[in-house]
Amino acid sequence: MLSFIIRRMAVAIPTMLILIIASFYLMQFAPGGPFTSERPLPPQVLANIEAKYGLDEPTWKQLVNYVGGILTEFDFGPSYKYKDRSVNDIIAQGFPVTLTYGTISFVLAIVIGGILGIAAAIRQNTWLDYFAVGITIGAQVLPNFVMAPILILIFTLWLGWLPGGGWNGGQWQYVVMPVIALSTSYMASVARLTRSSMLEVLRSNFIRTARAKGLPNRTIIWRHALKPTLLPVVSYLGPAFVLMVTGSFIVDSIFSTGGVGYFYVNAAFNRDYAVMMGLTILLGSMTILFNMVVDILYAWIDPKIRL
Amino acid sequence: MTNVTLNPQQPRTAEMAARMDEVKGRSLWADARARFLRNKAAMVSIFVLALVVLFAFFGQHLSAFDNETIDWDVLGNVEVLGKPSLANGHYFGFDESGRDLYTRVVQGTRVSLMVGVIGAAIAVIVGTTYGAVAGFVGGRVDSIMMRFVDIALSIPYMFVLILLLVVFGRSIGMLFVGIGLTAWLDMSRIVRGQTLSIKNKEYIEAAVATGVPWFIIIHRHVVPNLMGVVVVYATLLVPQMILTESFISFLGLGVQEPLTSWGALISEGVSTMNYGMLWQLFIPLGFFVVSIFAFFFIGDGLRDALDPKDR
Numbered sequence: 001m002l003s004f005i006i007r008r009m010a011v012a013i014p015t016m017l018i019l020i021i022a023s024f025y026l027m028q029f030a031p032g033g034p035f036t037s038e039r040p041l042p043p044q045v046l047a048n049i050e051a052k053y054g055l056d057e058p059t060w061k062q063l064v065n066y067v068g069g070i071l072t073e074f075d076f077g078p079s080y081k082y083k084d085r086s087v088n089d090i091i092a093q094g095f096p097v098t099l100t101y102g103t104i105s106f107v108l109a110i111v112i113g114g115i116l117g118i119a120a121a122i123r124q125n126t127w128l129d130y131f132a133v134g135i136t137i138g139a140q141v142l143p144n145f146v147m148a149p150i151l152i153l154i155f156t157l158w159l160g161w162l163p164g165g166g167w168n169g170g171q172w173q174y175v176v177m178p179v180i181a182l183s184t185s186y187m188a189s190v191a192r193l194t195r196s197s198m199l200e201v202l203r204s205n206f207i208r209t210a211r212a213k214g215l216p217n218r219t220i221i222w223r224h225a226l227k228p229t230l231l232p233v234v235s236y237l238g239p240a241f242v243l244m245v246t247g248s249f250i251v252d253s254i255f256s257t258g259g260v261g262y263f264y265v266n267a268a269f270n271r272d273y274a275v276m277m278g279l280t281i282l283l284g285s286m287t288i289l290f291n292m293v294v295d296i297l298y299a300w301i302d303p304k305i306r307l
Numbered sequence: 308m309t310n311v312t313l314n315p316q317q318p319r320t321a322e323m324a325a326r327m328d329e330v331k332g333r334s335l336w337a338d339a340r341a342r343f344l345r346n347k348a349a350m351v352s353i354f355v356l357a358l359v360v361l362f363a364f365f366g367q368h369l370s371a372f373d374n375e376t377i378d379w380d381v382l383g384n385v386e387v388l389g390k391p392s393l394a395n396g397h398y399f400g401f402d403e404s405g406r407d408l409y410t411r412v413v414q415g416t417r418v419s420l421m422v423g424v425i426g427a428a429i430a431v432i433v434g435t436t437y438g439a440v441a442g443f444v445g446g447r448v449d450s451i452m453m454r455f456v457d458i459a460l461s462i463p464y465m466f467v468l469i470l471l472l473v474v475f476g477r478s479i480g481m482l483f484v485g486i487g488l489t490a491w492l493d494m495s496r497i498v499r500g501q502t503l504s505i506k507n508k509e510y511i512e513a514a515v516a517t518g519v520p521w522f523i524i525i526h527r528h529v530v531p532n533l534m535g536v537v538v539v540y541a542t543l544l545v546p547q548m549i550l551t552e553s554f555i556s557f558l559g560l561g562v563q564e565p566l567t568s569w570g571a572l573i574s575e576g577v578s579t580m581n582y583g584m585l586w587q588l589f590i591p592l593g594f595f596v597v598s599i600f601a602f603f604f605i606g607d608g609l610r611d612a613l614d615p616k617d618r
Contacts, residue, residue, distance in 0.1 A: 011454075011457060011458065022467075023466075026470055137603075145557045145573065148577075149573070152580075153585075246465040250554070254577065268473050269559070269560075291461055
């Protein structure tokens with residue numbers, strides 16, 4: 001087990017370094033420096049500003065400073081567009097919001113998707129099964145950027161039940177629609193995975209043995225079938241996390257929730273490279289770490305995985 | 308008894324051998340085609356998709372307007388005057404800047420389909436070559452190549468794509484390259500796995516043992532078995548590419564005006580639904596949803612047809 005964790009980390013840490021270095025050098029390729037504007041600055045002033053931000057140093061030294069800042073002080077540097085805000089301020093402001101609706105969506109997707117999938121498998125070829133399969137197919141073609149406007153149309157414009165945007169400190173009325181928009185597609189994926197996995201488990205030999213012993217159906221499902229059923233769901237947690245992060249781009253821009261997605265997309269429009277780089281590295285590293293944790297969890301749960 | 312049974316059998320075998328020529332052999336592909344043609348959802352999807360493609364290619368000839376002219380009479384009061392109407396020839400009405408929405412949708416459909424097909428083509432070509440080389444060569448080369456894929460796969464690609472688009476400019480060419488380059492990784496994994504398993508199959512061994520030349524082995528035994536998987540994933544890649552492009556264009560980071568795509572049109576529709584201009588949201592949305600549905604059904608149908616053990 002320990003050697004597996006170490007080996008997994010031996011992949012994750014270089015990946016994170018590649019992500020950092022690649023996004024750093026990509027930014028060097030970007031046309032125009034961060035201070036290029038319509039009215040060109042006098043060269044003297046430009047040199048002073050660049051010296052202030054350490055941009056006059058050779059590229060490799062900037063990279064070392066940058067990575068050093070992240071590792072030692074968790075400092076992602078200043079935003080070149082907004083002088084009063086650093087990338088850290090943006091993270092501090094947006095991240096709790098994203099994390100709140102992201103976590104709720106995550107938990108809901110897994111719980112509801114799992115229950116739906118299990119129910120569909122137990123009652124295979126009944127209306128419940130068709131309903132679940134229908135939902136999973138529908139959710140494939142209704143990605144979050146389609147779900148979100150339809151939700152606003154129904155619940156805000158027609159029914160007037162929920163506010164169409166904003167966050168308001170996370171009051172429940174403001175959280176409902178972002179969560180539905182974000183979670184539907186991966187709830188469907190979880191349901192589909194659970195259903196097919198449960199069907200496979202129910203056909204396996206040890207379940208037949210359990211039935212032959214005369215165990216009640218409930219015991220068979222909960223005691224014997226559930227754990228092997230959930231294995232593929234565990235391996236889906238990583239991709240689901242990625243969907244949560246990228247989905248926040250859409251949720252934040254449609255519902256104006258003010259999470260990190262909003263800042264990322266805004267930075268992309270304003271060519272605020274420092275913010276983009278900081279957020280890419282933070283969210284990318286989190287994804288890589290999360291995938292690693294999921295892999296380790298999977299190896300721990302599934303005895304068939306050879307370490 | 309034994310004498311009697313031996314004799315009549317001989318003419319019967321000869322007869323059967325003669326009849327063998329009459330019975331046509333069923334190839335893997337003929338079998339798959341028959342299975343695919345029986346799949347109703349897939350057949351309907353092909354029909355629907357053919358209509359969408361025809362619409363994309365020839366749709367603009369049905370309209371007297373073009374997609375860039377602004378109708379100044381409508382502008383400013385689009386929510387009342389810009390409704391879809393067959394009478395004035397603006398079948399889908401106007402968008403919020405007074406342009407004919409029908410021709411905009413034609414153009415958006417064309418761009419979205421193009422991104423889907425070209426992006427998938429890039430992914431298939433790069434991924435298949437990479438995966439096949441890794442699988443055939445094997446050994447250390449294979450493990451280095453696949454380790455690279457592992458690392459690249461664990462980087463969230465949406466960030467990479469947006470970074471590329473911002474750094475190299477938001478052009479449609481960059482969109483093709485960016486989407487294609489991030490999508491080939493899965494393809495290469497699948498192809499490599501398939502190549503490895505084919506390489507070690509008994510029928511390959513049997514072919515080698517009976518002295519079949521290697522190019523016929525590749526042509527007759529390896530490629531057909533690889534093609535099934537490649538075709539299925541290529542069809543399923545197209546809607547994924549369209550989804551990715553729409554996602555990016557929805558955010559406004561994808562195709563730029565005057566070009567448009569389904570994602571960009573949906574995004575414009577969202578911004579005007581407050582004013583009751585629902586047609587601007589639901590018409591492109593309808594095209595998007597129906598086409599993605601069709602692509603998925605065709606992909607599923609092909610998978611069922613080409614990979615019968617999966618059912």
